[in-house]
């Protein structure tokens with residue numbers, strides 16, 4: 001099956017890719033070199049055709065996984081299939097909808113049994129380049145492993161399959177479409193003389209979904225087209241916004257920079273993954289840096305006081321369509337996000353979380369506050385909107401493949 005990706009050049013040569021990425025990174029981060037040295041020849045991607053946008057390196061693939069079109073096609077079917085929830089009402093795509101850059105438009109995710117997740121559903125834009133997953137989990141480093149949480153997690157219940165692995169496998173085995181897809185994706189597991197003769201398992205399910213997610217690559221926004229030389233791709237207003245975004249006054253690029261417009265980024269051949277967590281002053285409950293319970297960020301895992309409120313700086317690609325914002329969906333619009341940063345942190349004036357975020361002792365030194373004229377504010381917003389990649393949001397290769405479509 002061919003996946004329609006327009007405007008993308010196929011890049012397989014590791015060195016060429018890496019040099020292009022380096023050039024782009026330097027452009028995008030205003031001089032900061034965020035990518036590792038590009039001197040040594042780099043082997044990338046095996047024989048898999050990633051259909052990479054120009055200047056994009058290949059995502060890193062774990063050693064025990066092999067990308068193939070058959071794997072990705074199986075993963076796409078699983079990602080969009082409500083049989084992957086206990087009560088068959090939800091799939092991954094219920095909370096990760098393509099037209100919303102794989103978010104759900106809700107404040108926080110709502111699972112298949114109605115339980116609220118403490119956090120906002122994350123965008124899966126370029127998720128294959130994320131060296132650590134979820135809002136602030138430094139230990140979750142593997143896409144296949146990550147999906148075990150939504151599938152089988154009990155706190156909160158998302159897809160609600162805990163203890164029902166066999167039932168899940170029976171459901172899938174009973175479908176002729178899956179018999180074909182699993183056999184094609186895992187031919188080595190269909191050999192009757194092999195110990196692992198059965199291609200249906202939780203392991204193959206999670207590897208296929210990971211393979212599909214790794215193809216969710218977005219690099220065809222007006223900002224990308226401008227960078228590739230199309231001077232008409234950005235309006236004059238958006239170009240002013242770009243200059244402000246990369247300025248020492250606003251500092252956005254320090255945390256949302258580079259090719260991924262995020263602080264955490266990795267790819268095949270990079271010397272070491274880039275992993276950062278920051279406190280951007282969203283809360284300051286007791287004047288001591290407190291964050292709401294269940295949402296303390298990196299602190300939940302390290303228990304170090306200074307990690308309270310530190311989260312990944314998410315990608316800003318496709319940010320126009322992923323409202324509401326922040327780990328708890330507590331900011332409704334991009335205009336209000338700018339209010340937050342302009343004030344150097346958010347002041348919460350009522351309710352249980354009252355506090356002056358700008359005085360949070362753990363806040364990053366890059367969130368200092370600034371003033372913007374009306375024209376400048378409109379320009380920054382125009383630039384953020386120019387990160388929307390409509391090719392990505394409508395690519396039929398990412399859509400629900402099941403008859404009837406929808407998610």
Ligand code: HEC
Pocket residue numbers: 079090091092093094095096108109110111112117119120121122123124127130132133134135136143146147150151158159209213
């Ligand atoms: C109930 C809504 C919901 C469902 C269903 C769901 N997710 Fe998520 N997803 C979330 C939320 C909320 C987060 C943030 C989790 C956190 O930080 O603890 C998330 C985070 C992620 C991330 C991390 C992204 C990043 O940039 O770090 C990945 C990958 C992901 N989900 C994949 C999946 C897959 C695959 C499935 C199906 C097996 C799935 N999700 C089902 C809500 C959901």
Ligand code: HEC
Pocket residue numbers: 250251252253254255256277278279280282309310311312313314315316319322324325326327328334337341364365366367
């Ligand atoms: C010190 C690093 C840092 C700086 C500087 C910074 N951000 Fe952020 N940004 C973050 C972190 C961390 C989050 C997530 C915080 C959370 O959820 O608690 C975030 C979240 C966001 C979000 C919401 C993303 C989403 O998916 O919900 C937007 C939009 C955003 N930032 C835009 C900007 C803009 C525009 C600037 C410049 C004015 C900027 N940021 C400066 C670190 C930073």
